[in-house]
Amino acid sequence: MFNAQYFRTFMMLVETGSFTQTAGKLDMTQPGVSQHVRKLEEYLGRSLLNRQGRKFSLTDAGRRAYDYAVKLFAEHEYFRHSLDDDSPDSGECRIASPGSVGLMFYPFLLGYQQMHPGLTVNYSFAFNQEIAADVLAGRYDVGIVTEAGKQPDLHFEAWHQEPLCLVVPADFAGTTFAELQALGFVNYTDGNTNASLVLRNNFGGEFRSMTHFPRQGFTNEVGQVLDAVARGLGFTVVSRPVLETSPWQRQVRELPLAQPVYDTLYLVTRGDVELPKRYRQLLETFRQQRLNSLYGYSELPSLEDA
CATH class of the missing domain: 1.10.10.10 (Winged helix-like DNA-binding domain superfamily/Winged helix DNA-binding domain)
Incomplete structure (x- = not known):
């Protein structure tokens, strides 16, 4: 049987x-x-x-x-x-994201749950590939990832953008590419990718690859990488939520960029499933809140700029 x-x-x-x-x-x-x-x-x-x-x-x-x-x-x-699909204010929300997103998104979800007691939030911090695999397996209903995959059974939707920030120690007085090279780079899981994007767009005439930067360390926890920067060990490049939520934000500073670069966030869902109303409402509420905080209005910069 x-x-x-x-x-x-x-x-x-x-x-x-x-x-x-x-x-x-x-x-x-x-x-x-x-x-x-x-x-x-x-x-x-x-x-x-x-x-x-x-x-x-x-x-x-x-x-x-x-x-x-x-x-x-x-x-x-x-x-x-799916039995709760029709209610925007009740049901279980199963979501996963990398730490660079979750450091800000998870506290938002907890506050959102307080305003909507009928909701239950189950949130996981994971890496992009793990999130996609677990959404496909049904462990999460929604994943937020920083790269669009190519799995045929999954749907990836460009959802939101956060600025990438070049972060240096608070007492670092340099502004040139050579001075950044001398300072060295503190890496994390997506650090090389994000730093390459920022440096290529702002120091295109001098930047070749991240291999030319002295490596000052690595952590797989993005929330901790600014600790090393705050101690003067090097610079890094993180998304704005990481900087805004960091306990070390007063010991570091963001180096102004002539050419802003954005980290595009994608929603990943199973291709054969329509998101329940509760997900659409909370995701849009967060997105509008971030846009208003970043730009003073609720309009997404062109995704082509990413």
């Missing part, structure tokens, strides 16, 4: 790679996890795992069973959440 719980247990096992972790996450015993996998194998008439002691790998049938389980529960989640 078909049992969805067996598929859920198997899906969790594949994602954790551990019977122990699966048991803990599903509040089961390890023998219970093994029994679910065995029952699923009996139901499908195929071995799903190649077992090597405590380790395992997936058989071809196991890979196909996992793919089916992901689609099965994604459809279930979309159905469950």
Whole structure:
């Protein structure tokens, strides 16, 4: 007999790679996890795992069973959440973004939830590729990413732009390209990409690549990168929300740019699903709030300028 719980247990096992972790996450015993996998194998008439002691790998049938389980529960989640589609002020909101966006967007969501008690916000900080994969799998309804992907089952929509800021230590007196080179660069996950855009547009005659800058360090947490800049270790390039929310913003300063450069943000959703009203309302509210804060009016700069 078909049992969805067996598929859920198997899906969790594949994602954790551990019977122990699966048991803990599903509040089961390890023998219970093994029994679910065995029952699923009996139901499908195929071995799903190649077992090597405590380790395992997936058989071809196991890979196909996992793919089916992901689609099965994604459809279930979309159905469950679609029941609240008609209400702009109630229901669950499952959203993910990189830290460069979430540092400002997540506090906004919490305030928005306080004004709309019928909403529940589940928010995750993740990287672009993880967000796209999890939206496709149904773990999030909406992702906000800084790059448009090419997955055929996902829809990427240019949504908003934030200025990129060239940030130096507060006591840095330089303005030239050579002085920035001498200072050195503090990198983070999207640092090279953002710095290249800003420097190419503002120092086009001198900039060749980021490899010509001394590397003064790296962090995978964008919210911490300005700590290094504040200590005088180098410069970096971050989006405006990172600078505006940083506890070190008084120990750093933004270097004026002759040619503004923008970080384009994209909404990623499943291509076969229309966003519920609650998402459209909260996303537009945030966007209008940011536009008014940045430019004094609610009009988006041309996306062609990104």
